[in-house]
Every structure is written in C-alpha cells, then in structure tokens.
Amino acid sequence: MKTILRYGATASLLAFVAGTASPAFAAGTPAGSTITNNVSVAYQVGGVSQTGLSASNSFTVDRKVNFTVAEDGNATTVVSPGQLAAVTSFVVTNTSNAPLDFGLAATNRSGGTAAHGGTDNFDVSNLRIYADTNNDGDYDPGTDVLITYLDQIAADASARVFVVADVPLGRSTNDVAGVRLTGTAAEATAAGSQGAVVTQTAGANTAGVDTVFADTVSADGNIARDGIHFDEDDYTILAAALTATKSSRVISDPLNGTTNPKMIPGAVVEYCITVANGSGGAAAANVAISDTLPATTAYEATFGVKVNGTVTGGVCNADGVIVGSHAAGVVSGTIPSIAAGDTRTVLFRVTIN
Amino acid sequence: MKFLLILLALLLPSAALAQNQVALNSEVFVERAVRNADGTSRVALETPGVVTPGDPLVFVLRYRNNGSAPAADFVVTNPIPDSVSFTGSESAGAVYSVDGGRSWGTLAQLSVRNADGSSRPAALADVTHVRWRLASAIPAGAEGELRFRGVVK
Numbered sequence: 001m002k003t004i005l006r007y008g009a010t011a012s013l014l015a016f017v018a019g020t021a022s023p024a025f026a027a028g029t030p031a032g033s034t035i036t037n038n039v040s041v042a043y044q045v046g047g048v049s050q051t052g053l054s055a056s057n058s059f060t061v062d063r064k065v066n067f068t069v070a071e072d073g074n075a076t077t078v079v080s081p082g083q084l085a086a087v088t089s090f091v092v093t094n095t096s097n098a099p100l101d102f103g104l105a106a107t108n109r110s111g112g113t114a115a116h117g118g119t120d121n122f123d124v125s126n127l128r129i130y131a132d133t134n135n136d137g138d139y140d141p142g143t144d145v146l147i148t149y150l151d152q153i154a155a156d157a158s159a160r161v162f163v164v165a166d167v168p169l170g171r172s173t174n175d176v177a178g179v180r181l182t183g184t185a186a187e188a189t190a191a192g193s194q195g196a197v198v199t200q201t202a203g204a205n206t207a208g209v210d211t212v213f214a215d216t217v218s219a220d221g222n223i224a225r226d227g228i229h230f231d232e233d234d235y236t237i238l239a240a241a242l243t244a245t246k247s248s249r250v251i252s253d254p255l256n257g258t259t260n261p262k263m264i265p266g267a268v269v270e271y272c273i274t275v276a277n278g279s280g281g282a283a284a285a286n287v288a289i290s291d292t293l294p295a296t297t298a299y300e301a302t303f304g305v306k307v308n309g310t311v312t313g314g315v316c317n318a319d320g321v322i323v324g325s326h327a328a329g330v331v332s333g334t335i336p337s338i339a340a341g342d343t344r345t346v347l348f349r350v351t352i353n
Numbered sequence: 354m355k356f357l358l359i360l361l362a363l364l365l366p367s368a369a370l371a372q373n374q375v376a377l378n379s380e381v382f383v384e385r386a387v388r389n390a391d392g393t394s395r396v397a398l399e400t401p402g403v404v405t406p407g408d409p410l411v412f413v414l415r416y417r418n419n420g421s422a423p424a425a426d427f428v429v430t431n432p433i434p435d436s437v438s439f440t441g442s443e444s445a446g447a448v449y450s451v452d453g454g455r456s457w458g459t460l461a462q463l464s465v466r467n468a469d470g471s472s473r474p475a476a477l478a479d480v481t482h483v484r485w486r487l488a489s490a491i492p493a494g495a496e497g498e499l500r501f502r503g504v505v506k
Contacts, residue, residue, distance in 0.1 A: 028406020029436040029506050035404075039379045039414050039431040043424040043491075050424070055379040055414075061436065061505060064405030097406050205402025212405050 027155040028097040031063035032209045060207070065198055066095045066214035067102065069183040069231045072137075072160055076116040076176070076236040080282060082169040086124065087139040088233035089132075090181045092150055093158035096214075101186035101195045102150040104129050106163045109178030114234040118176030124165035124235055127179065132160040139164060149186065149194040167235060173281045175237040182230040185213075198227050241278030242287065242338070246271060247316070251349065263352065268300060270349045272309075272316035279341035289346045290332040299326045300349035307333035309345035316345050324348065374420025375491070379431075384409040410437060410503045417496035425490035429499055430454070432482050436506050439480040443500035450482040451475045457484060 029035070040054040072089040079086040094100055108123040130144040139162040150159050163179055187195030201210035217224035220232065252258045253267035261267055273291060277284050293299060305324025310317050324333030324346060333346045382398035389395060398411055414431065418424045432454065433439045448457045451465055463475035485499050 031405075033436055035381075035434045035436045035505070037379055037381055037412055037431065037434050037437075039377065039429060041375065041377050041416065041427065041429050043375060043427040045374065045420065045422045045424055047425075050374070053375065053377050055377045057379045057381055059381060059401035059404055062403050062405050064407075201403070210403050212403055214405065 027066075027095050028064065029061045030155065031061060031096075031098040033061045034058050035061060060209060061097070062201075062205075062210040062212055063098045064096055064212050064214045065098075065100065065185050065200075065227055066216075067100065067183065067185060067229055068093050068095065068215075069181055069229045071115065071231050071233045074116075076114075076118070076234050078238045079167045079235045081167060081171045081237060081239050083167040085139075085141065085164050086167050086235055088163045088165075088179055088235070089137075089139070089160060090163065090231060090233070091158050091160050092153065092183050094153040094155060096185075097155055099152055099154045099188040100198065101188050102153060103184040103186050103194060103197065104147065104149055104161065105182045105184075106165075107180050107182065109180055109232060109234070112178075114176045114178035115232040116176075116234050116236070118174065118234065118236060120176050120178040120234070122168065122171055122175055122177050124167055124177045124179065126166040128164045129181070130162045130164055132162065135160070150183075151194070152188045152191050163233070165235070167237070171237045171239060173237055173239045173241065173278075176234050178232050178234040180230050180232045182228060185215075185227040200225075200227070238282045240282045240284035240338070240340070242275055242284055243278070244273060244275045244289070246273050246291070248272070265352050267352050268349055269297070269352060270303075270347065273346040274311055274316065274343055275335060275338060275345070276343040277338040277340055281340045283340060284338045285336065287335040287338055287344075288332065289335065290330055291346075291348075293329045293331065293350055296353045297350035298353060299329070299331065300351055301326070303349040305331055305333050306345075306347040308335050309347050311343045311345060316347060318347070320345060320347055374418065374422075375424050375427075376417045376419055378415045380413045380415070382411045382413065384411060404505060406505050408505045409440070410505060411443070412501050412503065414499045415496065416491070416498070418491040418493055421493050423490035423492050427487040427491055428484065429487075430482060430484045431501070433480055433503060437503040438478050438506050439483065440477055440502045440504055442483055442485075443502060444485060444498075446485050446488070447501070448484050448486070449475070449480045450484070451479040452481065454482045457482075 036056055036058040038056040042052045043050055069092050072091045077088050092102055106127040106129050109120045111120050114120045129147055131147045133144045163181055185198040189195035200213050213225040213227045215229050248269050248271050250261040251268040251270050253261040253264050273289055304322035306320030306322055307324045309320030331348050335344045338344050383401050384396050385399050386394045387397040450457050451463050460475050464472040465475050465479050466472045483501050
C-alpha cells in the first residue's frame with residue numbers, strides 16, 4: 001500500500017504541473033499548453049504486493065487559428081438616395097485557442113446576388129470601418145472610432161464593427177449594393193499595433209507551437225483554412241418616385257360667364273399641377289413646385305396659390321391651403337409631404353390677356 | 354516516513370523502477386483521416402505532431418512482464434489529463450471515476466452532483482480516471498496493451 005501511495009503522489013504532482021496550463025476555454029486548450037498523461041500500475045507476485053510503477057508522456061498543443069466574420073442581424077439596411085454614413089454591422093469572433101489581431105477591409109460587391117437576395121446593381125462610396133467603441137450595438141458618430149484592424153481579440157472573444165458608406169444619388173427603390181467585410185488573422189504581438197499576418201507552419205511538425213489554419217469553407221465563397229474570413233451585407237434603396245403633370249380648364253369668360261366658357265381674351269383659366277409618388281417607395285418631404293406663367297397670361301391674385309390639395313378620379317379638387325406665392329411671373333409652392341401612392345396638387349388661376 | 358519515501362521516489366525514480374519486473378509504457382496518438390490512393394479514406398494513428406483543440410486522441414498503455422513469475426491483481430490507473438475530454442475505453446473491463454478517483458464503477462453506476470444539489474447520470478465527459486483490473490495474472494514474458502480515447506479540449 002505504501003508503494004501505491006508513493007507513486008500516486010508522484011502522478012498527482014505531474015498532473016498538477018499539467019493542470020496549471022489548462023484552463024477550460026470553449027475555444028479549446030490554449031496554444032502552448034502541455035498535455036501530460038500519467039498511468040500507474042499495482043500488482044502482486046506470489047501473493048505479495050510489488051513496487052508500483054508509473055509512466056507518462058507529454059505533447060504540446062499547437063495554435064489553431066479559426067475565426068468568423070458574420071453579419072450582425074439578418075436584414076438589409078434600407079437607405080435613401082444620397083444618404084451619408086449608412087451603416088451595416090458585423091461581428092468578428094475569435095474561435096482560435098490563442099489571442100489574435102484581425103486586419104479588416106470593406107469592399108463593394110460587384111454584381112451577382114447580394115446577401116439578402118437582391119441583385120447587386122450599384123456601389124456605395126467612402127467605405128469606412130468603425131469599432132463599436134462604447135459597445136452599445138449602434139454606430140455612434142464621434143464616439144465609435146475609425147479602425148483598420150481589431151487589436152488583441154482574446155480566444156473566444158468577439159468584437160462588433162460597423163461598415164459605414166455613402167449612398168449615391170439617382171438610385172431607384174429596390175436597387176441593391178452589397179458590401180463585404182473581410183478579416184485576416186494577424187499576430188497579437190503588441191497592443192496598439194497590428195501584428196504581421198499569421199502564416200501556417202509549413203512542413204513537418206516542430207517541437208514548439210505550430211500554427212494551423214482551421215477557418216471553414218462556406219457556400220458564400222469563403223475558402224477553408226486560409227486565415228481569411230468574410231461575410232456580406234447589403235444596402236437597399238427606398239426612394240420616392242415622383243411624377244408631375246399639369247392640366248388646365250377654363251373657369252369663365254367675359255361673355256359666357258361660367259356657362260360653357262371659351263378660351264377668349266379675358267377668360268379665367270385654372271392650372272392644376274399634380275405630383276404623384278409611386279406606391280412601394282418612400283414618402284417625399286418638402287416637394288417644391290415652381291411654374292413660370294405663359295407670357296400672355298396674368299396671375300389671378302384674388303384666387304392665390306393653393307398648395308397640398310387632393311385629386312379625386314383624376315380631377316383636381318378645389319381644396320388645399322393658400323400658402324403658395326407668385327413673384328415676377330413665377331408661381332411657387334412647397335408640398336410638406338407626399339406618402340407613397342398618394343397624389344397632391346398645387347392650384348392657381350390666370351387671366352388670358 | 355511517507356514524505357521521505359516520496360522524496361526518494363522523486364530523486365531516484367530510475368532506481369525505484371529498476372526493481373520492477375513489469376515494464377510499463379504510455380503512448381498517445383492522434384487519429385487522422387488519411388486518403389488512400391484509390392480515393393477511399395482510412396483512419397490512421399499518428400504520433401502527436403500538430404495537435405489542436407478538437408483532435409481525437411488514442412492513449413495506448415503497454416505492459417510486459419519481464420520477471421520470471423506471474424504478475425497477479427494487475428491494476429492500471431490512468432487519470433485523464435485536464436485538457437483532454439474522455440470519450441471511451443477501447444479495452445474491455447474498464448471502471449471509471451468521476452470524482453477524482455474517490456469512487457469507482459461503470460458509468461451507469463456513477464452520478465454527478467449538479468450545482469443545485471440534484472444529481473444526474475455520469476457521462477463520458479465527466480470521467481476523471483479510468484482503471485482496469487486484469488482478471489487473470491500476466492504470465493512471465495507476456496505483454497499486452499490497454500487503450501482509451503479522448504479529445505483535446
């Protein structure tokens with residue numbers, strides 16, 4: 001019994017040495033840890049307990065470089081034409097068994113099917129990458145810091161980053177721009193600077209810590225085991241589609257009055273400018289209308305310029321608010337808001353000279 | 354006295370082992386899928402070169418009776434290394450401990466206490482020690498091996 005105790009004590013001592021280097025991370029045993037296996041034996045010969053014996057062996061755990069770049073959320077970012085600093089967000093997760101830096105690059109997708117099913121048909125400009133510095137999940141201009149890499153991401157830790165871009169003018173509803181965030185594994189050599197790009201140990205195993213790429217292949221084109229991973233998100237345009245038409249009708253003439261009036265000099269003519277916003281788009285705000293009067297007409301000041309009127313069955317109603325103005329032969333008015341699928345009018349009258 | 358013996362064992366391990374008539378050796382291998390020339394694949398055991406978390410391991414314990422008399426009541430005890438998750442014994446007759454070697458039994462006989470005081474049946478991943486007690490004595494000159502599996506955590 002004494003012999004078993006002796007070897008038991010030796011084995012547990014070795015186990016303690018191994019134990020100090022192996023806290024349980026979900027990303028795995030940290031690179032560089034030594035795993036030691038101890039085995040002990042007790043036996044008898046001729047009914048007499050013999051001196052026990054033990055054996056052990058050890059090996060070193062190598063560095064498994066694995067990480068993911070993934071879109072944060074699962075929806076496109078809806079933008080207006082000309083919108084500045086439109087945001088998509090991504091999360092970079094280090095599933096390696098060692099801390100790493102990650103070089104980051106944001107690029108436009110060129111054509112094909114974008115992340116959320118639409119067809120990529122335009123590019124955003126001024127792509128920038130920001131860290132979620134205050135870790136609130138939202139891009140906060142002035143607080144979140146512009147970055148080109150993630151510094152010292154621990155094993156199993158993750159970091160959210162925002163790709164921020166400007167949307168060009170002149171795009172229509174449902175136009176799509178895909179963007180890609182690419183992460184490249186880099187050495188976490190020193191805090192505050194990006195380390196060298198990680199390279200896989202070539203050739204035979206070495207006694208020290210070797211590096212093995214373990215990033216996975218995926219349907220979106222990620223290549224397995226190259227130390228690079230990316231994901232895509234997209235911007236979808238929601239624009240207002242405005243169409244303006246102008247119609248006129250004779251209200252009265254000096255001879256017939258309002259009964260079957262004719263277009264003769266002195267007749268009063270009403271102009272109606274209708275502005276329609278296509279359905280399925282965005283509401284249009286502050287729609288400014290200006291119209292130059294024909295040379296042979298005179299503005300009817302007593303009627304005024306009625307703005308934000310409605311249309312029924314293609315006929316302009318005599319509603320609206322007299323807030324428009326006339327100056328030097330130009331009539332102008334601003335419609336506060338036109339919802340998608342709605343039509344609003346600007347109404348005014350002139351007299352034929 | 355006990356302390357002195359431990360010290361002696363640490364200082365003079367070779368002297369202590371030299372007294373043994375049984376030789377013991379522990380080896381570990383990594384299981385890898387190897388592609389054959391005909392396109393099929395097979396599992397090969399490699400010495401642990403590049404080892405990363407998630408790699409399957411096979412531990413092989415070899416013994417040989419170098420003495421002139423049979424070795425009886427042969428008991429082999431192997432604590433599972435901290436960074437290895439036990440996944441099963443390949444050699445029959447293993448008993449397990451899930452409490453650091455205090456109690457032993459088959460997995461079905463063992464249970465693990467939850468944080469809330471309740472207990473649940475023990476699983477392979479709970480195993481802290483594996484032990485074999487050979488049913489028959491090892492004749493002089495005979496040898497054998499025991500195997501178990503694990504995965505790098």
